[in-house]
Amino acid sequence: MPVLTRLVPSPLIVDIRPGALDDLGAVLADQRIAATGRLAVAVSAGSGAALRARLEPQLPGADWYTVTGGGSIDGAVKLADQMRAGTYDAIVALGGGKIIDAAKYAAARVGLPLVAVATNLAHDGLCSPVATLDNDAGRGSYGVPSPIGIVVDLDVVKQAPRRYVVAGIGDAVSNINCIADWELSNRETGEAVDGLAAAMARSAGENILRHPGTVDDDDFLVSLAEALVLTGISMNVAGSSRPASGGCHEISHALDILHPTRAAQHGEQVGLGAAFATFLRGDRELAGQTASVLARHGLPVTAAQLGFSDEEFVAAVHFAPQTRPGRFTILEHLDLDPTAIRDAYTDYVKDVSA
Template identity: 75%
Template sequence: MPVLTRLIPSPLFVEVRRGALDSLAGILADQRLSASGRVAVAISNGSGARLRERLEPLLPGADWFDGADGTLDGAVRLAEAFRGGHYDVLVGLGGGKIIDAAKYAAARVGLPVVAVATNLAHDGICSPVSTLDNDAGRGSYGVPAPIGIVVDLDVIQQAPRRFVAAGIGDVISNISACADWELSHRETGEPVDGLAVAMARSAGENLLRHPGSLEDPDLLTALAEALVLSGIAMSIAGSTRPSSGACHEISHALDVLHPKRSAQHGEQVGLGAAFASHLRGEREVTGLIVERLRSHGLPVTADQIGFTETEFTEAVHYAPNTRPGRFTILEHLDLSPSAIRDAYADYVQAVNC
């Protein structure tokens, strides 16, 4: 009998521990990514710039590049800046914007990229997607996933608590995204990759039920690992499907309709996941998501991130336009604005009981 297997795209290494940043040069050499030390380092203006002074003596052969404006044009400029440098690897050091820019830039010039995260705000640290602002708003671009992940827990503990909490919201939204994917399978026959679902949902369930606080190193480790699993799940699926359903459609709609007022991505998708679960009639799941979001100071109603009921209703109605061809509970119900307003009023009443 033949043994059937498949190759799973995944990082070459994942380092999640205290002091990992000080070991970066050794990690790159040990993994045979850069024995010569010819490294390009793309840094953010905030945390990346602050860490540069600490890392420069440890990476004497590195060249440093500023590339964290979060735009497609900025990522293209970053690629052009190090195109002729004959580097072994590109290191993206900072938050989500610089890591997304680094992934896109590295893809343009054919370099492997190592993500060194200074916060855990969303699953971009390991995903095969770069989210960048463009002339039309914001776009998602397919790129190779990072070849390595480095998360220094000492650095993460210094990040703004809001960013860490947002990462929890992003991971928990996997639960809703997977439910939407399975709904699409039942209603439209869309194939579901069971392994991708198992990884993404397990990551979400782990954070949903983890009792730790934002100051707990065990929770931070669990969050970092969950974000990595979410990224691998997307690589396995070949799309963002295991981590992006109605929850993300709602978030993208808020970004499009109110680009200057959008909250943290993880805050928006966490709220979107709770509301989408309510629309699917999953009362127990909705209650668990709301409870966990609240425990970490995350929003559970639109007004808590600065949106009125009318604005949230408009965003939910517009949301399917952000992902044409994707089937979620929003496409399934196809609610009118008045029906969405009523459903949201029911949701608010339920979560405030």
């Protein structure tokens, strides 16, 4: 009987613990990643630059690049062009989500492996095969190879603004809604569900939903970081963002498009989107549990807490299906008009505020 299996792209190194940065040089010296020690290090002007003095003695052969343009496609292309002038074994991205996404895109353009060194846990882009970058049309998602190494120093994460850490909770918990949307599409349209990808993403979300800790605890931070890594790998398994992108993400994309200068953290938006989409699905118990967990961590559970009026949120929910043509979620299934969305949102607020 033949042995059937599949190869899943995944990081060679996942190092999540306090003090992980102290061993970064040793990790990168491993010949599986950097045989000669020639590294390009991409940093932000903020958190990444502040760590440069600490890390330079560990990386004597590295060239350092400050990423300009934030998380934009122009900044990522410029970074790639600059790196073409050197000869490197790998790229190291040191910073938050915008820097890591820009470096992932640049690494794909120059054909080099990437090691992601996260300074916060704002969203699951840490390990995903997707780079989300601003462009002339607003914001786009670009397929890229996922990082070959993941390093998360919990001591560094604790120094990040709290908002940039708890946002990752919203992204992780939203997985549960994303898988429910995927399974709904399977029943209604026949779309295939990858069971392994679904199991990984759902387990990651469930773990954070039910974890009693907070971002002040190392145990919880390890669980959150692992959940975000597993979510990224689940997208590699599925070959798309489907395990971690449902109606909640469509709502977030709509807010980004309709209010580009006012959009909140991605994890904040998808957390609220997940609670409301779960409510629309008719699972009021899970919607209430999701909202309760978000609120316990200081995340928004209403449009007002997110910085939008009820009407703006209703308009975003109505517009949301246009952000992902061809994707089927509870929003496409119900196809609600603005009045029905407004009524449902009013009922949702009453439930989560009770």
